Amino acid sequence: MPEGDGVPRETPSPSVVPESPVEVPVEAVARVFGDRADRAATYRELLATAGVERGLIGPREVPRLWDRHLLNCAYLGEVIDQGSSVIDLGSGAGLPGIPLALARPDLQIRLVEPLERRYTFLREAITELGLRDQVAVARGRAEDVRGEFSASVVTARAVAPLKTLYGWALPLVVTGGHLVAIKGRSASDEIAAAGETLRQMGVTAAPEVLSVGPDDGTGTTVVRVARGHGPLRAATAPAPPGAAKRRPGKGNRR
Numbered sequence: 001m002p003e004g005d006g007v008p009r010e011t012p013s014p015s016v017v018p019e020s021p022v023e024v025p026v027e028a029v030a031r032v033f034g035d036r037a038d039r040a041a042t043y044r045e046l047l048a049t050a051g052v053e054r055g056l057i058g059p060r061e062v063p064r065l066w067d068r069h070l071l072n073c074a075y076l077g078e079v080i081d082q083g084s085s086v087i088d089l090g091s092g093a094g095l096p097g098i099p100l101a102l103a104r105p106d107l108q109i110r111l112v113e114p115l116e117r118r119y120t121f122l123r124e125a126i127t128e129l130g131l132r133d134q135v136a137v138a139r140g141r142a143e144d145v146r147g148e149f150s151a152s153v154v155t156a157r158a159v160a161p162l163k164t165l166y167g168w169a170l171p172l173v174v175t176g177g178h179l180v181a182i183k184g185r186s187a188s189d190e191i192a193a194a195g196e197t198l199r200q201m202g203v204t205a206a207p208e209v210l211s212v213g214p215d216d217g218t219g220t221t222v223v224r225v226a227r228g229h230g231p232l233r234a235a236t237a238p239a240p241p242g243a244a245k246r247r248p249g250k251g252n253r254r
């Protein structure tokens with residue numbers, strides 16, 4: 001990913017939308033989206049208009065929606081098996097779930113998003129794009145949909161650091177499936193910081209760091225974690241500083 005961290009930028013006022021012309025990377029769009037390239041263009045337009053107006057996408061992202069968002073997210077398909085079921089956790093305005101669905105008609109995708117404004121946009125977008133047979137939308141936090149939905153792959157971009165994401169996403173992955181998180185340049189640092197969490201959850205396979213997409217700045221770095229076949233345990237959250245000194249029944253009100 002061009003800026004390396006997988007995190008969308010802050011959302012300034014729509015009044016500062018830049019007017020610069022958008023360059024369409026025609027060959028890449030045709031290669032990645034095939035006969036759905038026109039629908040990808042419609043989605044880009046939705047992000048550039050309603051997405052910006054509703055504060056879901058920063059106006060400065062508009063000139064780079066193709067490279068940094070649609071293509072970048074669609075390349076995730078390179079590490080997802082044919083015919084997989086997918087949950088896109090914290091989908092926001094549909095990233096990476098919608099580009100992935102457009103590029104990979106073989107995948108069945110559920111977008112999970114807690115915020116109402118984003119959830120409404122997602123429902124409108126999948127209707128407008130004719131994706132209702134392939135893409136479902138659920139409103140909720142990862143913790144709320146646990147036990148209700150699961151999939152062979154859970155994707156996430158810019159939702160939380162791995163240390164937190166493991167606890168949110170892995171319980172939604174069926175045994176033998178994977179968490180696939182777009183992480184950009186922070187991948188190795190986040191893996192190191194979250195190693196103990198993974199161990200506590202009983203996940204034994206080492207996370208893989210994979211490059212997807214071409215080496216021209218539109219590709220990105222992905223962390224793939226195998227859920228394994230054993231039971232998943234809850235990770236123990238570290239005690240807040242000073243917690244051990246508190247006496248039971250005194251000053252413990254939340």
Ligand SMILES: C[S@@+](CC[C@H](N)C(=O)[O-])C[C@H]1O[C@@H](n2cnc3c(N)ncnc32)[C@H](O)[C@@H]1O
Nearest residue numbers: 008089090091092095114115141142157158159
């Ligand atoms: C920075 S946005 C990223 C959106 C999108 N994935 C993208 O890359 O553009 C983070 C998203 O995660 C969602 N989110 C935050 N906490 C969550 C949770 N516990 N479970 C599911 N989604 C969550 C937010 O509502 C928000 O849409």
